[in-house]
Amino acid sequence: MSTISKISETRQDAPRAISGQGMDRVVARKAPLGRKLAYAAGAVLAAGVAWLLLGLITGGRSLSINAQRIMVSEVTLGTFEDFIPLRGRLVPSSTVYLDAIEGGRVEQVFVEDGTVVAAGDPIAVLSNTNLQLEVLSREAAVTEQLNNMRTIELQLEQNRLSHKRNLVEIDYQITRLGRSIERQEDLASKNLVSQSTLDELRDELTYYRNRREVTLESQATDARMQEQQLHQLRAANDQLEAGLAFARKNLDDLRVRAPVSGKLSGFDIEIGQSISRGERLGQVDDPEGFKLNVKIDEFYLGRVDLEQKARVEHNGRPLDLRVTKIYPQVNTGQFEVDMAFEDNPAGLRRGQTLQVELTLGDNSDAVLIPNGSFYQETGGSWIFVVTPDGSEAVKRTVRLGRRNTDYIEVLDGLEPGEKVVTSPYTSYVGMDRLVLGAD
DSSP states (O other), X not given: OOHHHHHHHXXXXXXXXXXXXXXXXXXXXXXOHHHHHHHHHHHHHHHHHHHHHHHHHHTSOEEEEEGGGSXXXXXXXXXXXOEEEEEEEEEESOEEEEEOSSOEEEEEEOOOTTOEEOTTOEEEEEEOHHHHHHHHHHHHHHHHHHHHHXXXXXXXXXXXXXXXXXXXXXXXXXXXXXXXXXXXXXXXXXXXXXXXXXXXXXXHHHHHHHHHHHHHXXXXXXXXXXXXXXXXXXXXXXXXXXXXXXXXXXXXXXXXXXXXXXXXXXXXXXXXXXXXXXXXXXXEEOSSOEEEEEEEEGGGXXXXXXXXXXXXXXXXXXXXXXXXXXXXXXXXXXXXXXXXXXXXXXXXXXXXXXXXXEEOSOOEEEEEEEOOTHHHHHTXXXXXXXXXXXXXXXEEEOEEEEEOSSEEEEEESOOTTOEEEOSOOTTTTTOSEEEEEOX
């Protein structure tokens, strides 16, 4: 067999290539999207756990700050003065309000605002036509009632006299008939008059006796009924006269007078102005005495009581005060109290404001830290304590008590000699540790 024939046989025995087979390639299978997300979440969780463990190992979240930008104060042992600073406004110790009892038109004004008046001094005159007509109407009603009462009294007297005349006449007839019967009985015993004549006289005597009893009963009944009517009329007349007196007093109240002696203030009316009933015209203040009206935070409502002591400085001289009245209403987070001066000082003016120190309790020895802005962020429940080497300030839970303008009482968590950060914590609220550096 020749060489050509061998090559031909070899080609026939080899498998034939499939069309396009040279263009195909193997593609690797991709992982599902959910599996990738699970891997990513696991990585994030692992990083968070690692960060948490790192934070626990290093003592929580920390922040590096410049030590020159914070205020560090020392915990000390001293005397705590339990007081709160307040501002009070001077007001008159006594005020009597001047209100219009009856409304009307202003006819005259005698004084001006700020005038010192004496009790009973005329201040203004009002006019009220309706009130004047009402007084006239009440006077007419009283007059009519008096006339009715006098008419009843006259009728009662006339009835009394009429019954008296009837009784006189009846008594006369009874006396006359009694005598006639005696004479007729003597004649009848001698058969000089008939029995019928005697019987008629006796019947007439019985009639007048019965008539006398009825007349007496009628007289008593009429007197009782008319007396009751007269009593009712008198009571109604008394009421009318009381109403008339009240109306006349209201009419007289149109002439406004000072109720007490003092300084007239808030008085601003003009001639021709219409004043409503009950409208406030002004007030009369005590020109000599003053009291201090103070607003206090509602936090101290349970610690303020009557007769509590306070102190204020005026012209370099300390003045003692005491709480005389507590207003229970709380407005915008504050309540009001009135304080009276133990000795009324001179040189005070209404509306003047003074700085007051209200004593809430006795002085006592305590562990103290300076009062600072940190309290607003922490509420007194924790504080940053500087380590002995001064390199860090670590958050610590504490229990703080009373406060005044200078110091805060420490109840638990701090010891004298330790140092704490008392500057504002606005930027450090979420931190557990402050690393104190130079930059």
